[in-house]
Amino acid sequence: MTEPEGGAGSPDRPVASYLAPASGATLQVDLPVPGRALAIGAHPDDIDFGCGGTLAKWAAAGCVVTELVLTDGSKGTWDPNADRATLVALRQEEQRAAAAALGADDVVFLGHVDGELASGLAERAAVCRVIREVRPDVVLGHDPWKRYRLHPDHRHAGFLAVEGIVAARDPHFFPDQGLPPHRPACLLLWEADEVDHVEAIEEFVDTKLRALLAHQSQWESTMGIDRSAEAFGFETRIRERAAEAGAPAGLSLAEAFKRIDRL
Ligand SMILES: [Zn+2]
Numbered sequence: 001m002t003e004p005e006g007g008a009g010s011p012d013r014p015v016a017s018y019l020a021p022a023s024g025a026t027l028q029v030d031l032p033v034p035g036r037a038l039a040i041g042a043h044p045d046d047i048d049f050g051c052g053g054t055l056a057k058w059a060a061a062g063c064v065v066t067e068l069v070l071t072d073g074s075k076g077t078w079d080p081n082a083d084r085a086t087l088v089a090l091r092q093e094e095q096r097a098a099a100a101a102l103g104a105d106d107v108v109f110l111g112h113v114d115g116e117l118a119s120g121l122a123e124r125a126a127v128c129r130v131i132r133e134v135r136p137d138v139v140l141g142h143d144p145w146k147r148y149r150l151h152p153d154h155r156h157a158g159f160l161a162v163e164g165i166v167a168a169r170d171p172h173f174f175p176d177q178g179l180p181p182h183r184p185a186c187l188l189l190w191e192a193d194e195v196d197h198v199e200a201i202e203e204f205v206d207t208k209l210r211a212l213l214a215h216q217s218q219w220e221s222t223m224g225i226d227r228s229a230e231a232f233g234f235e236t237r238i239r240e241r242a243a244e245a246g247a248p249a250g251l252s253l254a255e256a257f258k259r260i261d262r263l
Contacts (some may be wrong), residue, residue, distance in 0.1 A: 001248055011177045028197045028259060029249050031186060033061040034137035038184075040056065040127065040164070042117060042142060042157035044073045044095040045215040047220065050190030051140045052102055052208035053201030054255050060204070067107045068101050068127070069159050075114040078221050098211035103158030119156040119163065125174050127164030132179035141167060143189035143258055156188065165263055188257040197259035200251045205242055209235055 037058055041047035047055070047067050059065045062138035074084045091107055099107045117123070121185055131139065144158025167173035168184035188197065191192065201208065212223070212234075219225040225234045246254030 038136035040141040042153040044091040054199040056204040056207040069182040098214040119159040128167035131168035192258035198254040
């Protein structure tokens with residue numbers, strides 16, 4: 001199939017006017033606030049790390065935010081005796097609390113087994129269905145082309161975001177879904193191998209931290225939070241990361257992405 005060039009004359013680009021033409025600058029700053037956004041993460045907490053500040057900013061400005069979490073998070077513990085079913089339920093609860101902190105409207109869980117996510121046709125169809133149902137202007141996800149990435153779920157989740165968009169925009173993919181095709185205007189990939197877009201989050205880094213800290217089951221493992229410490233070094237690390245992302249654009253705090261407009 002030929003990739004669309006995305007010109008204004010393309011008849012099936014209902015949201016093309018959402019984006020101004022690319023400026024040619026190497027680092028673009030701040031999309032217009034989308035009407036609807038869909039963030040796709042491999043595990044509970046990935047969305048909050050990757051784009052929590054951006055989602056909070058957009059939600060505060062009236063954007064309808066949906067989160068799609070692909071796996072059940074059932075390997076997210078260092079306790080070899082942990083009851084996995086209890087952990088899955090806890091992590092869903094934590095993700096809902098984090099989404100509420102960001103101002104997100106809905107969380108969808110596909111429930112694939114943590115660590116065993118694949119990016120096959122069945123998984124692509126499921127992501128395509130969510131895109132067609134939510135009809136987002138902007139999709140956000142993991143960068144599947146991030147070099148030397150180890151975790152397979154993050155790679156597969158990135159490919160599912162990309163390939164789910166390709167399927168969702170084309171009426172000949174999964175016509176049995178009975179849903180009209182939908183072409184988002186923009187894809188933002190976090191953990192980007194080549195950053196070319198940043199979103200300012202100065203006023204929303206505290207909200208992002210609140211969302212991240214809702215994932216209490218991950219404090220000791222992923223987040224390296226020492227429960228006995230009074231001041232969380234974790235908060236400092238998140239702020240430092242946001243400062244590093246913003247510096248090249250002259251922003252104090254930001255989240256960094258690879259931006260793809262030609263969808
Ligand atoms: Zn993850």
